[in-house]
Amino acid sequence: MDEPVVRFPVKCPMCGQKSLVGFPLNTILQTLATDRPIKLHANCVYHRMVWVASDLERRQIRNYTAEVNCTPRRYALLLALA
Numbered sequence: 001m002d003e004p005v006v007r008f009p010v011k012c013p014m015c016g017q018k019s020l021v022g023f024p025l026n027t028i029l030q031t032l033a034t035d036r037p038i039k040l041h042a043n044c045v046y047h048r049m050v051w052v053a054s055d056l057e058r059r060q061i062r063n064y065t066a067e068v069n070c071t072p073r074r075y076a077l078l079l080a081l082a
Contacts, residue, residue, distance in 0.1 A: 008064040010040050013051060017044035028065050032058070 007022040019042050031038050038053040038061060053061065 004068055006061070006065045006068050008061055010042050010057075012042040012044040012047050012049055014047045014049060015044060017042070017046070019044060025065065025068055028061065032062060032065070 004025040005022040006025055006028050007020055009018050010021050011018050021041065023038075028038075030036075038058060039050055040053050040057065041048075041050045
């Protein structure tokens with residue numbers, strides 16, 4: 001079975017163009033649980049940007065992750081991180 005992927009929108013910090021990125025669910029859960037930085041990237045028409053997710057972006061990623069159909073154990077872990 002394939003690993004579930006959490007997809008969420010990002011906005012290029014230079015021009016504001018939105019794009020969709022995805023990370024494996026386990027990667028997101030481990031990164032949030034250990035409070036490690038989440039590197040985001042935007043491949044917009046004009047820029048190729050990489051940056052570390054802000055607190056607001058991390059909260060939004062957590063919210064998108066909660067929407068993924070995951071096991072009760074994973075969901076409990078996600079709630080504990082909130």
